[in-house]
Amino acid sequence: MHIAVLGAGIMGSALAERLIQGGHTVAVYNRTADKMKNVVAQGAHAFSNASQAVKASDAAILMLADINAINAVLFGMPRVSFKNRTIIQMSTISPDESLRLAKRIQRLGGSYFECPVLGSKEEAKAGTLILMFGGKREVFEQWTPFLSPLGKSLRYIGEVGSASGMKLALNQLIAGLGAAFSLSLAFVESSTIDKELFMEIVRKSALSAPMFDKKWERLVTRRYDGPNFPTKLLLKDVNLFLKEAKRKKLNVDSLAGIRRTLETAIKSGQADVDYISIIETMRPRR
Numbered sequence: 001m002h003i004a005v006l007g008a009g010i011m012g013s014a015l016a017e018r019l020i021q022g023g024h025t026v027a028v029y030n031r032t033a034d035k036m037k038n039v040v041a042q043g044a045h046a047f048s049n050a051s052q053a054v055k056a057s058d059a060a061i062l063m064l065a066d067i068n069a070i071n072a073v074l075f076g077m078p079r080v081s082f083k084n085r086t087i088i089q090m091s092t093i094s095p096d097e098s099l100r101l102a103k104r105i106q107r108l109g110g111s112y113f114e115c116p117v118l119g120s121k122e123e124a125k126a127g128t129l130i131l132m133f134g135g136k137r138e139v140f141e142q143w144t145p146f147l148s149p150l151g152k153s154l155r156y157i158g159e160v161g162s163a164s165g166m167k168l169a170l171n172q173l174i175a176g177l178g179a180a181f182s183l184s185l186a187f188v189e190s191s192t193i194d195k196e197l198f199m200e201i202v203r204k205s206a207l208s209a210p211m212f213d214k215k216w217e218r219l220v221t222r223r224y225d226g227p228n229f230p231t232k233l234l235l236k237d238v239n240l241f242l243k244e245a246k247r248k249k250l251n252v253d254s255l256a257g258i259r260r261t262l263e264t265a266i267k268s269g270q271a272d273v274d275y276i277s278i279i280e281t282m283r284p285r286r
């Protein structure tokens with residue numbers, strides 16, 4: 001299939017690589033042209049605007065930072081033509097944003113479904129993401145052969161908006177688990193307790209989560225560059241969750257605290273490094 005990937009950031013580049021390996025012809029567009037070099041070296045065709053990339057393809061995947069980035073890329077100048085094109089929305093945005101986007105694309109003659117993903121660049125490259133589909137069931141059946149090789153699990157969630165909601169619920173867990181683990185580790189480090197022993201006990205307990213091991217090296221070496229998931233994007237998702245949850249009249253006090261932690265990390269210059277760097281806001285100042 002001829003497929004456009006709009007956004008060659010951490011996830012867009014990894015996904016483009018996987019698609020090329022799967023035998024697809026990949027057109028790529030990124031606002032900052034330099035970032036397309038790696039995927040071009042893998043065999044992708046770079047375009048200087050999204051409109052041309054979509055024109056050269058049967059469908060286009062959106063893997064952009066947020067709804068503002070999506071609007072800028074799709075509806076900026078030159079505007080993308082959606083006639084006979086399917087837009088596959090994989091960025092993390094809110095259910096409302098996804099619904100509004102779907103309507104706008106459909107009004108302009110295109111088709112739309114959402115398919116946010118769980119997992120990061122390694123999973124995208126290896127085709128082991130968890131993909132969550134939001135749209136008509138018959139569209140899901142139609143796109144299953146294309147989507148399946150991108151993940152270890154492809155699940156139908158419901159109509160447009162539902163998969164975006166599922167993704168926000170999961171990312172709230174990332175924020176909660178990341179913050180809780182970081183604070184426990186900071187506590188252990190500030191005592192005479194051996195942190196390796198702490199980790200050993202966590203691993204053997206019902207408290208363990210694979211993400212603790214995934215983040216362990218960053219946490220103990222205090223190296224957060226080459227992020228899997230940057231702090232600024234987790235803050236974006238926490239804000240989207242808070243807005244939705246408040247509308248549902250949920251008590252979000254716990255997450256409001258984590259938002260403040262993420263904001264503090266960003267003020268300290270940690271916006272573009274891995275979000276687990278939030279532990280630095282919890283550790284005593286060096």
Ligand SMILES: NC(=O)c1ccc[n+]([C@@H]2O[C@H](COP(=O)([O-])OP(=O)(O)OC[C@H]3O[C@@H](n4cnc5c(N)ncnc54)[C@H](OP(=O)(O)O)[C@@H]3O)[C@@H](O)[C@H]2O)c1
Binds near residue numbers: 035063117118233
């Ligand atoms: N990283 C993960 O582990 C992960 C996992 C699942 C889902 N996600 C979600 O997937 C999406 C992409 O994430 P990522 O990690 O690939 O982020 P990223 O590396 O920061 O890439 C963001 C992309 O959005 C573009 N962009 C940002 N603002 C823009 C604007 N105003 N106009 C045009 N383009 C703009 C960037 O272009 P430039 O290069 O020009 O800045 C880049 O292509 C996000 O919604 C994120 O929440 C991320």
